[in-house]
Amino acid sequence: MYQRKLAPDIRCPLEYGLELFGGKWKSRIICVLSERETLRYSTLRREMGNISDAVLASTLKELIRDGLVERRQFDEIPPHVEYSLSAKGASVVPILQSICRWAGAYHRQVGEHTPARCQRCDYGPGGEP
Amino acid sequence: MYQRKLAPDIRCPLEYGLELFGGKWKSRIICVLSERETLRYSTLRREMGNISDAVLASTLKELIRDGLVERRQFDEIPPHVEYSLSAKGASVVPILQSICRWAGAYHRQVGEHTPARCQRCDYGPGGEP
DNA sequence: CAGTATCCTATTAGATACTG
DNA sequence: CAGTATCTAATAGGATACTG
Numbered sequence: 001m002y003q004r005k006l007a008p009d010i011r012c013p014l015e016y017g018l019e020l021f022g023g024k025w026k027s028r029i030i031c032v033l034s035e036r037e038t039l040r041y042s043t044l045r046r047e048m049g050n051i052s053d054a055v056l057a058s059t060l061k062e063l064i065r066d067g068l069v070e071r072r073q074f075d076e077i078p079p080h081v082e083y084s085l086s087a088k089g090a091s092v093v094p095i096l097q098s099i100c101r102w103a104g105a106y107h108r109q110v111g112e113h114t115p116a117r118c119q120r121c122d123y124g125p126g127g128e129p
Numbered sequence: 130m131y132q133r134k135l136a137p138d139i140r141c142p143l144e145y146g147l148e149l150f151g152g153k154w155k156s157r158i159i160c161v162l163s164e165r166e167t168l169r170y171s172t173l174r175r176e177m178g179n180i181s182d183a184v185l186a187s188t189l190k191e192l193i194r195d196g197l198v199e200r201r202q203f204d205e206i207p208p209h210v211e212y213s214l215s216a217k218g219a220s221v222v223p224i225l226q227s228i229c230r231w232a233g234a235y236h237r238q239v240g241e242h243t244p245a246r247c248q249r250c251d252y253g254p255g256g257e258p
Numbered sequence: 259c260a261g262t263a264t265c266c267t268a269t270t271a272g273a274t275a276c277t278g
Numbered sequence: 279c280a281g282t283a284t285c286t287a288a289t290a291g292g293a294t295a296c297t298g
Contacts (some may be wrong), residue, residue: 017231045249053261088235099143102224103146114140116142118142153264174280181272202280
């Protein structure tokens with residue numbers, strides 16, 4: 001038998017920060033929201049590509065819990081919900097851009113679905129924004 | 130039945146970059162290596178805290194494959210191996226520091242093993258480096 | 259419209275023992 | 279010394295059906 005779970009690990013703000021906007025979908029959600037003031041759930045889902053509702057909803061909850069995204073609910077008929085970046089969320093965007101710029105120098109096209117260039121901020125091999 | 134695996138996803142350099150230094154251990158390895166010129170495997174392991182050999186070895190392999198870390202083997206008696214950051218690896222350090230600085234403004238101490246301040250670059254609540 | 263609920267799979271992380 | 283091999287555990291990600 002071995003220990004089933006480690007104690008919570010020593011970690012610095014860097015590692016904490018990477019939890020807030022790392023992972024498979026969070027950075028993309030932040031990017032998409034940074035281009036528009038607000039987005040409805042259904043529009044956001046469409047912009048994200050092939051994400052499922054289960055994953056999108058749970059990821060949004062984490063982003064809201066961590067204060068990066070805000071949710072406004074409109075109880076009209078038909079009802080809708082709008083998502084937007086908070087000030088805290090907007091303050092990560094420059095960091096994401098610097099990562100995109102850094103990685104753009106090295107990223108190569110792997111396949112049809114993994115373009116070498118960023119489709120929205122236009123960073124990529126040999127190209128400046 | 131449902132599809133077992135999604136096709137490789139459309140992703141921009143940002144998402145590619147986060148794969149290179151995101152994840153649970155990579156950023157910490159880069160931080161530790163950025164402080165010394167080179168480190169032996171056993172020293173690195175000690176500096177990392179409670180990481181297992183299995184995880185450390187496989188994480189180092191990824192970092193080497195992606196060109197962030199270099200490995201030099203010395204076939205003396207006793208043999209040893211030295212790890213260091215490549216130029217590419219060193220070029221992420223400023224990005225990691227900016228994340229650390231950003232997150233330091235928000236991170237709060239969660240427990241004994243999750244200090245609010247970075248132990249090495251000294252970013253944290255109310256504190257500038 | 260904007261999600262939940264439920265179930266399932268894939269990947270990552272960890273423990274321990276062993277080796278060139 | 280510097281790992282590899284093998285196993286188990288935990289978590290993140292995904293599909294589908296259904297609901298206030």
